[in-house]
Structure formats: C-alpha cells, structure tokens
Amino acid sequence: MRSIVAFACALMTSALLVTAPRAAEISLSCSALGLEHEICRAGADRWAQQSGHTVTLVSTPNSATERLALYQQLLAAGAGDIDVLQIDVVWPGLLGAHFIDLTPYAEGAASGQFETMIEANTIDGRLVAMPWFADAGVLYARQDLLDAYGREMPQTWQELSETAQYVQEREREAGNDDFWGYVWQGRAYEGLTTNAIEWIASHGGGTIVDQAGEITVSNEAAAQALGKAAGWVGTISPPGVLNYAEEEARGVFQSGNALFMRNWPYAWALAQADDSPIRGKVSIAPLPRGGEDGRHAAALGGQSLAVSRYSQHPQIAADLVIFLTSQEEQKRRAIEGSFNPTLPALYDDDEILASASFIGELSDVFANAVARPAAATGQDYSRVSNAFFNAVHGILSGEQEPGAGLQSLERELTRIKRRGWTQ
Amino acid sequence: MLLTLLLVAGWPLARTIWFSFTDARLGRIGENAFVGFDNYLAYFDGQWLGVLADGLWWQSVWNTVWFTLVSVSIETVLGMIIALALNQVFPGRGLFRAIVLIPWAIPTVISARMWNWMLHDQFGVVNDLLMKLGLIAAPIAWTANADTAMWAVVMVDVWKTTPFMALLILAGLQMLPDDLYEAARVDGVHPVRVFFRITLPLIRPALMVAIIFRSLDALRVFDQVYVLTSAASDTMSMSVYARQELVEFQDVGLGSAAATLVFLVIALVIVVTLVAARLRLGEAGER
Amino acid sequence: MRWRRRLGRIGFWLLIAAITVFALFPFYYAVISSFRAGSDLFTVAYWPEAFDPSNYAAVFQRQPFGRNIANSIAVAAAVVTLSLVLSLTAAYSLGRVRFRGRTTLLFTILSVSMFPQVAVLSGLFELIRVFGLYNSLPGLVLANLILTLPFTVWVLTTFMRELPKELEEAAIVDGAGPWTLVWRVFLPLMGPAVVTTGLLAFIVAWNEFLFALTFTLSDEKRTVPVAIALMSGASAYELPWGNIMAASVVVTLPVVVLVLVFQRRIVSGLTAGAVKG
Numbered sequence A: 001m002r003s004i005v006a007f008a009c010a011l012m013t014s015a016l017l018v019t020a021p022r023a024a025e026i027s028l029s030c031s032a033l034g035l036e037h038e039i040c041r042a043g044a045d046r047w048a049q050q051s052g053h054t055v056t057l058v059s060t061p062n063s064a065t066e067r068l069a070l071y072q073q074l075l076a077a078g079a080g081d082i083d084v085l086q087i088d089v090v091w092p093g094l095l096g097a098h099f100i101d102l103t104p105y106a107e108g109a110a111s112g113q114f115e116t117m118i119e120a121n122t123i124d125g126r127l128v129a130m131p132w133f134a135d136a137g138v139l140y141a142r143q144d145l146l147d148a149y150g151r152e153m154p155q156t157w158q159e160l161s162e163t164a165q166y167v168q169e170r171e172r173e174a175g176n177d178d179f180w181g182y183v184w185q186g187r188a189y190e191g192l193t194t195n196a197i198e199w200i201a202s203h204g205g206g207t208i209v210d211q212a213g214e215i216t217v218s219n220e221a222a223a224q225a226l227g228k229a230a231g232w233v234g235t236i237s238p239p240g241v242l243n244y245a246e247e248e249a250r251g252v253f254q255s256g257n258a259l260f261m262r263n264w265p266y267a268w269a270l271a272q273a274d275d276s277p278i279r280g281k282v283s284i285a286p287l288p289r290g291g292e293d294g295r296h297a298a299a300l301g302g303q304s305l306a307v308s309r310y311s312q313h314p315q316i317a318a319d320l321v322i323f324l325t326s327q328e329e330q331k332r333r334a335i336e337g338s339f340n341p342t343l344p345a346l347y348d349d350d351e352i353l354a355s356a357s358f359i360g361e362l363s364d365v366f367a368n369a370v371a372r373p374a375a376a377t378g379q380d381y382s383r384v385s386n387a388f389f390n391a392v393h394g395i396l397s398g399e400q401e402p403g404a405g406l407q408s409l410e411r412e413l414t415r416i417k418r419r420g421w422t423q
Numbered sequence B: 001m002l003l004t005l006l007l008v009a010g011w012p013l014a015r016t017i018w019f020s021f022t023d024a025r026l027g028r029i030g031e032n033a034f035v036g037f038d039n040y041l042a043y044f045d046g047q048w049l050g051v052l053a054d055g056l057w058w059q060s061v062w063n064t065v066w067f068t069l070v071s072v073s074i075e076t077v078l079g080m081i082i083a084l085a086l087n088q089v090f091p092g093r094g095l096f097r098a099i100v101l102i103p104w105a106i107p108t109v110i111s112a113r114m115w116n117w118m119l120h121d122q123f124g125v126v127n128d129l130l131m132k133l134g135l136i137a138a139p140i141a142w143t144a145n146a147d148t149a150m151w152a153v154v155m156v157d158v159w160k161t162t163p164f165m166a167l168l169i170l171a172g173l174q175m176l177p178d179d180l181y182e183a184a185r186v187d188g189v190h191p192v193r194v195f196f197r198i199t200l201p202l203i204r205p206a207l208m209v210a211i212i213f214r215s216l217d218a219l220r221v222f223d224q225v226y227v228l229t230s231a232a233s234d235t236m237s238m239s240v241y242a243r244q245e246l247v248e249f250q251d252v253g254l255g256s257a258a259a260t261l262v263f264l265v266i267a268l269v270i271v272v273t274l275v276a277a278r279l280r281l282g283e284a285g286e287r
Numbered sequence C: 001m002r003w004r005r006r007l008g009r010i011g012f013w014l015l016i017a018a019i020t021v022f023a024l025f026p027f028y029y030a031v032i033s034s035f036r037a038g039s040d041l042f043t044v045a046y047w048p049e050a051f052d053p054s055n056y057a058a059v060f061q062r063q064p065f066g067r068n069i070a071n072s073i074a075v076a077a078a079v080v081t082l083s084l085v086l087s088l089t090a091a092y093s094l095g096r097v098r099f100r101g102r103t104t105l106l107f108t109i110l111s112v113s114m115f116p117q118v119a120v121l122s123g124l125f126e127l128i129r130v131f132g133l134y135n136s137l138p139g140l141v142l143a144n145l146i147l148t149l150p151f152t153v154w155v156l157t158t159f160m161r162e163l164p165k166e167l168e169e170a171a172i173v174d175g176a177g178p179w180t181l182v183w184r185v186f187l188p189l190m191g192p193a194v195v196t197t198g199l200l201a202f203i204v205a206w207n208e209f210l211f212a213l214t215f216t217l218s219d220e221k222r223t224v225p226v227a228i229a230l231m232s233g234a235s236a237y238e239l240p241w242g243n244i245m246a247a248s249v250v251v252t253l254p255v256v257v258l259v260l261v262f263q264r265r266i267v268s269g270l271t272a273g274a275v276k277g
Helices: A002-019 A034-051 A064-076 A092-098 A115-120 A143-148 A157-173 A190-202 A220-232 A239-243 A246-254 A266-271 A314-324 A327-337 A344-348 A350-355 A358-367 A374-396 A402-417 B002-019 B055-087 B093-105 B108-118 B125-132 B146-174 B178-186 B191-219 B223-229 B238-248 B252-284 C002-034 C038-042 C054-061 C065-095 C102-114 C117-130 C137-162 C165-173 C178-189 C191-207 C210-215 C224-229 C241-266 C271-276
Strands: A025-031 A054-060 A084-088 A130-136 A138-142 A180-183 A258-263 A282-285 A300-307 B042-044 B047-049
Touching (some): A025 A034, A025 A314, A034 A327, A064 A084, A064 C117, A064 C210, A084 A314, A092 A300, A092 A374, A115 A130, A115 A300, A115 A374, A130 A327, A130 A358, A143 A157, A143 A282, A157 A180, A157 A220, A190 A220, A190 A374, A220 A374, A220 A402, A239 A246, A246 A266, A246 C038, A266 A282, A300 A314, A327 A344, A327 A350, A344 A350, A344 A358, A374 B238, B002 C117, B055 B146, B055 B191, B055 B238, B055 B252, B055 C002, B093 B146, B093 C002, B093 C191, B108 B146, B108 B223, B108 C002, B108 C224, B108 C241, B146 B223, B146 C002, B146 C137, B146 C191, B178 B191, B191 C102, B252 C102, C002 C241, C054 C241, C065 C102, C065 C178, C065 C191, C065 C241, C102 C137, C117 C137, C117 C210, C137 C191, C137 C210, C191 C241
Antiparallel strands (some): A130 A300, A138 A282, B042 B047
16 A cells, blocks of 8 residues: 555656656846846846746836845745845845855856955855946046036045035036035935945045954044045035935936036936936046045945745756856846946957947946945844944034044944854 | 734734744744843843843934824824815815825825925925025025934925825814804804814814824834935934834844834823823713 | 905915915926926926926836736725725724723724834735735735724724714614614714725725735736836936826826715715704
8 A cells, every 4th residue: 555655656756747847937036127127138038048948027126225125025934936136246145045056057157257246245155146237436527627627537535625626616606506516425324335435445444344354444544534524515515415315416416516426337328318418528437546545446336146045946047147147148238238247358348348438447446346344244234334324424414523433333333243243 | 804804913913022032033034042031121241232222222212202293293283274174165175175185195105205306405396495485595405414304204294194184183073063063153152262162072082093093103104214314313213223123134033122112112102192082081071 | 344254265265275285286296297307307397398298108118007006996995895894893893882891902903003014014924925815916905904904993983982872772773783773874974984084094005015015026916106116217226207206196196086086975964964863
C-alpha cells in the first residue's frame, strides 16, 4: 500500500516537473510611468523575445521612501510577487538579506562596473544587486551670466560663494529681485545627507562612518564645511532652501532665478527642453573642491537590480538582471533616455556622446564619487542618515554651532551603534 | 461577517501590541524574542533607552497635541459658521454645498503636495498673493522656518477638513425640529441668543461626535506633515515618529511600542474629552 | 429696520463669497495648472492663459486611469453600502437598547481608530494574504471598512439616540418588529444623518492611499490616489505637475457630482413633521 502511494506521489511529481511551464513569467519592478517606463519595457521585451519567457512590469511609487516601504512590506512577508526589484544604491544594506547572491550568474560582469557601485551592492561578500544606472551630484551653472560678468566656473566652494555673491548683487541691482546665487537640497530628508556628505568629503572630512564602520563625523574639516554651508542660507541661498528637495531647487533655477544649482543629472534634459527659459544657457561641472587641497566629491546615487529570494524562478530572474545590466542594454538606455551607464567603458563611446554629450563630462564625476556609508552601517543606515540630516538641518538653520552639533551627532551615532551596526 | 470584521480589526491591533514587547525587526519578523518593556524604557550600558527616553518622541507628542488643539478649534468654529450658512435657504445653495466639500474630496497625498507647491517661497502662489495684497513685504519660507512650518501644516489641515466638520454639524442642524425656531422667532428672541440657548445645546451630541472624530484624525496626522516637511523634528507628529521606527528604521519592536503609546495618548485624550462633555451634559440635565 | 436687514443680507453674501474663495482657490489653481505645461508651472498665474488639454490626454493614455476610477468607485460604493447596513443595525442596538457594557463596547469600536494606520498595516497585510484577497478589490473593501465603520457606527448611534422615544413606542404598539423599526421608521427620519455619514465615508474610502498601495500590485487593480502617486516624469526625481493636477481635477469631479445628487437628501428635514404626525 505504502509503495503504491509513494509511486503515485513520484508519478505526480514527475508529471508536475514535466508539465511545469518552461516559459516562466517574471515580474519586474521598474519606474512607474513615462519615458523611463517605456525604455524599461523595451529592454524587458527584448529579453523576453530572446529567452522565450514573459515579463510583467509592476509599477511602484515614484517616491523612494514609499517604494522602499512597499518593498519591505512584501519582502518581510516572504512574498514572491516581484521577482526582480529595482533598488536604490543605499538599500542593499537594508534589504540585502532578502536577495540572492548574483555572483554565480554574473560571470565576471561585475568587473567592468564602477568599483564604487559594486562595493555599494556587496554585503558580506555577497553581490546582492547589479548596478543598472548611475547618478551623482553635479553643479549646474548659468554660463551666460558667468560670461556676462567675466567669471570662471568655480573650482572651490570659496570661489562659488564669491561668484554667487557677486552675480547675485549685480543681478538684483539690475532689478531682478528674486535672483539667488545658489540653490540646493536642504530639506530634512535623504537628499540633505547626499548634499552634506559632498561638502564634508570635499573638505577631506570623511563620510560620516568609514568603511570599517568607525564613526568619523566629528572632525575639524566637517565642522568647517558645514559652517560654510550654514553661511549660505539667507545670503546666496534663499531661506526656503531648508525645505527644498530636487524639484523645488530646479524650479528656482529653471525659471532663471539662480546662478548655480546642485542637482542630479536628470535636470539637464529639462533645463535644455524646448519650453525652458534657460535653454542653451546652462553648463555643467563637477562640484567644487573643499579648498586648494580638497577634492571634487559627488555623492553616488543610482539604481540596481536585485532578485528576490522568494522568487519562483531565481535563475531565470537572474538571467534577466544580467541581460538588463549588460553593456549593450546600458548603451541603448544611455542613448534613448540619457541614463548614465555604470560601465566606465561606455563613457567614451562615440554613439552615446553623440546623443547625450554631457555624459562624457560625467565620467570623472563618477570616478571620484563618494558612496554614502550604507554598506558599512547595514540595517542601521536609515537611522544614521536620519540622525545626520537632522543634525545638519539644525546647523544650517542656525540652531546649533557646527562643532557642537557634530559632537552631539557623534554621541547619537555611538548610541545607535552600541555594540556594532545591525547587519 | 461581523466575526470576520472583528478578526480584521482585532488581529492587527493585538499583533502590534505583542510586537511592542519583542525585538522584532522588519527583515526577520518571525524570529523575535520577548524583551518585556525594553522598547518603552530600559537602562542599558549606563544610558536610558526606549521610546520614552527619546526626546524626539516627547517633542512629537507635544507637536501633535498642539496641532490637534489649534486645528480642531479653528475647524470647529469655521465649520459651525459654514454649517449655519448652509442651513439657510438661498439660491444656489446646492452648488455651494458641493463647493464646500471639494477640499475634502481631493486625496490628502495630492492636496498636501499641491500646498507644498503653493507654499514654495520663490514661485509659490501664496507668497505672491500676499505680496500683491501688500500683507507681507518679502517672501516667507513657510515650510522651512520652524516657527511658520507648524502653522503651514495647520492651515493645510484646516483647509482640507473643515468641510468634514461643517457637514456633520449641518446634519445635526437639519435634524432639529423647525417648530423650536418658529417659537423663538415669534417671541422675537435675538438670533445670537437663539444660537447659544437653543441651537448649540441641541446639536451638542452631533458636535461632540464631529470633534471627537476630527481629534482622532488630527492626533494621527501623517500625510500633511510628511509631505510638507518630511522628517524635520520641528513638526514631527506621533504618527510620523511611529512610521519612521516601523518602516524606515525597520525596528518593528520599537515602532510597535511607539504605535501603542500613540494609542494610549489618544485614548487618554478622548476619555478626558468624553468625561468632560458628559459632565457638562449632566449639568444641563439629561434629556 | 429695513437697512439693517439689507446689511445682514450683504454680510451673508460676503460670508458665502469668502467661504467659496477659501474652499475653491487651491482647486481653481489646480485647474489652471492642469492646463499649463512644463516650465510654466514654475511661475505664478491667476488666469488661464492657455488651454492645453495635453495633460488630460496624457493621464488617460499612459495608464488605465479610467479603470482606476472605476475601481475607486466600486470600492468606495461597496464600503459605503456595507458600513451603512452594518452600522445602522449596530446603531439601533447601541442607541436604542440599553444594556450593560454599552459604553465599553462603543469605546472598543472607537479604539480601532486610535492606532496609527501604518501600525495596523502589516497585520492587515498578513490577514489579506491569508484570506487570498491580495491584489483584489474585495481585499481593499475589507481593509477600508476598518477605517469607516467606527465613524459610521458612532455617528449613527449618536443621531439614533436623539430621536424621540414616543416614535418607537408608537411603532411597537402598531406591532412593528425591530427590523421594520430600523428600516421603516428610523431610516427615513435619519435621512440627513445617513446621507451625510455615507457621503463622508465614501470620501474616506475614495481617498484612502496607504492600504490601496500596499494591498494591490497590478495597474488594473489600483485605485485613483495610488495611480496619481505613481505618476512620474522622465526620471524618478521629476514630478509631472501638470499631469498630477489634471488627474486631481478628474478625481474630484465624481465626488462633486455625488454631492450634487445627494445634497437634497442632506437637508430633507423630515423630523419636525414626523414627530407631530
């Protein structure tokens, strides 16, 4: 009797194995709508044609915090509804445990990528996501105004403040009362962490927590950098900058009311759009150095693709990830949607430079980019970033002196770390 | 059906309270250990830890209570005025009723973003309008300044939820018998007197329900604060705090403790309100 | 006396005008913005200077927005119907029948509304997956009932208590059972309250965002607020203001229509006549 049951079971299993659909359906979350969605769709379709599988796109919220919350909810419940997830460069530490190690599938594909991007996506030696496109903070300037006032593109923050002050005064004398020197992102959110880490790193003040996990934020260079930035608020930057995110800053710059802007590369295409009042008057440059002995430091952003551990078809999903992050596909995305490749080799590709010339100027920016301490602090990253941007916000709004603010931040971070970062 | 609903309502609450006594994290929610009241208050390595030892928590409590007091008071007065106006018979009042409800009909996530745009210091319409009217001399950075940010949140909330108040009060007014007013009018009682002596006592139950539900929502305010000022500590509300621990920091234990405390604070406020209202009702004599 | 009256009239209309401007201006601004394009949105305008319907076209072309509206209507309508039926029944027992522990029960119902929504979220998420209602509209209806029921039960109980005792006694003498009592006697009397709570509950369900985002996954199952929040421009940072404003205007219209249809009911003051009769 027992053997019959066993036999029946075996038969059924084999029947299941045989009839299991060979063409799997993989769900992929990439940006919700618009151009980004269409370009993603095209890439997925090409893979589907080539592999015989099908891909369904899942739209997830545009806002990073909402998307992260949704992912966490799904992954914590062990739900395999999304096989391939588009994740931010600072999320691997938070979500890494839910993703499979892509190393066996990458077959060396990782070696051609920007090292900083691979480091950001490696948790405990596991490659949890493959870099898909890169982002970094850059300086936008009104080239027409720089030319008119005979000024050079600033190389240090000091030069930036002086030029901004000078041009702002002249423009206001000329009757443009709403004109400001420099706009950036000062709202108490992740964007302020990227802005402030750029100031601090460019002054040689480190990246809050170093790669070994030691807290380094309370130092002279960092205090100096933040003191400088606090001096901008209300002088060359509008007081409202303390609640600006990317789009608020772009709004001021794009309506022609600011000389400089710190933003991500996305603003380029919009500033040069047909209906833009500053079309043809904008130039782009690396963010200034901290001083003569400082360095150019741009915060690294970008998105990667990861495969959920709860996926029904992890191998097939990993294949899709490798395809989408391949050189050929990244080149297509650079040409069609100006997505910055994560492969240094593509930065002197003639076809890309022909369609998106500014990408060529970014290659140095990416090579010098600084990563936020997401990998080092693991699951505590959000807490660290939160404590950091709140402390910086307090310093910028003048509630605290830079030195004292950084000291109490260090105490706070030590409290969060206690016996080690939560991995 | 009722049993399902009981389960649907009861399970998440029970679960939250249970997690508040564990060290659960979002990444490994299944494997957690009982830690007693550590998430609320614990002495560890020479320092106090837990929600109750966090200065930010107490600030968020104070912010939320202040916000609730101010915005619900304004909404009650404004809602009463609008409801009294809506209670009159005049041409076009059907349309007027629909207009009044519009702010409430726009999803909060959207209307908060809309206001964020309108309150922008450089190209926001609010500053532009106030400057054109000569009320302010220079643009105000509404949401960036700690002093005005909370008022901005209150303003958005008042704009959005006054219709809720107005409509509930109107329903109360409509259920009052007309003959009372007839009698008062015949006797030549001044309208203001009629309002305070007759209308207000009679609609008190409806008014109380409206105030209680507005307070419940105001004490849990989230979207307006989150969209307008993100995670800034000056305006952080209790719900923003709980969400931050629960979702952003993935600390389900601490976040659940915060959520449970939110529940306790709200319960306290509501009980006090209800008791106060009943006492006053008692003075007026139970109907 | 006459001039005083006239002054009162003028004051009244001024009040109406002020309220209208206060309530409507942001919406009016949204309508204007929805007809403007790109960089225009970074400048202030008080009058529509162009009529460019492309934002509206984009809203309907880029996503199944019509379907999203239908979903929202279906969910909100189901939530309102269920909450009204359940809470009218509950309100009768809680409002008219005296029994021990009534206050405790009422308070327990209320306590559901005292937890932050996000704290209830993951527990509900588990339940919805256990019931197999993930990514389905019934799942959303169930979740939204948690938000509306405490409110509808409380409001209807309060209004039910206010109704005169004589009515009920008269009906019972006439041989009416509790069912008839609720549906034939109380329901018509409570017209304004029922319509008002229904309307308010409808808007709550219509605007609900967090549950709708978490409990649905495919575009065909999304409700309107989620669909709007998912709109993005050419990159993740860009917010397509024109599209969002256009969508918000579209979303508001069904509610306005609903109010216009039901507004008569809000004020059908049956009470006075019924008590006498």
